[in-house]
Amino acid sequence: xxxxxxxxxxxxxxxxxxxxxVKNFNHSTLKSMDLYWCIxxxxxxxxxxxxxxxxxxxxxxxxxxxxxxxxxxxLENSERNIFENEDVxxxxxxxxxxxxxxxxxxxxxxxQRVRYSVDIRRLIPKIISEIQDTLETKNLDVEYCGINx
Numbered sequence: 429x430x431x432x433x434x435x436x437x438x439x440x441x442x443x444x445x446x447x448x449x450v451k452n453f454n455h456s457t458l459k460s461m462d463l464y465w466c467i468x469x470x471x472x473x474x475x476x477x478x479x480x481x482x483x484x485x486x487x488x489x490x491x492x493x494x495x496x497x498x499x500x501x502x503l504e505n506s507e508r509n510i511f512e513n514e515d516v517x518x519x520x521x522x523x524x525x526x527x528x529x530x531x532x533x534x535x536x537x538x539x540q541r542v543r544y545s546v547d548i549r550r551l552i553p554k555i556i557s558e559i560q561d562t563l564e565t566k567n568l569d570v571e572y573c574g575i576n577x
Contacts, residue, residue, distance in 0.1 A: 431523070431525065432449065434556070438517050451564065471531055482542045517532065518530060
């Protein structure tokens with residue numbers, strides 16, 4: 429019986445780790461483009477969630493009555509390089525404790541309050557379902573995507 433899991437990290441620190449089963453695992457999916465598209469879809473799901481939470485956070489903290497000097501000061505402070513101390517998210521899919529595919533994206537485009545308090549609990553069933561569906565796929569795009577097993 430194989431052990432399947434996904435892990436989401438920020439700066440190599442685990443945010444979420446979940447184990448799950450795959451009933452009709454097709455080993456060929458590990459070398460298919462389907463797995464690549466799956467991980468891109470899942471990370472887009474996570475990024476969209478972070479974006480929505482960022483918009484909510486910014487609207488809640490919007491001050492329409494801020495004076496011009498305060499706004500100019502905020503703009504001056506925001507002109508620093510946001511990637512100076514980059515926060516990186518990593519997402520991995522593992523089979524038997526071995527990473528079969530992974531991807532990274534920057535967290536610096538989200539406010540600190542959002543990127544350090546990630547809560548994707550409501551997305552977990554969708555993420556697991558998407559990965560399971562991909563790993564069970566029989567009709568694959570067999571183009572090799574560079575995964576070394």
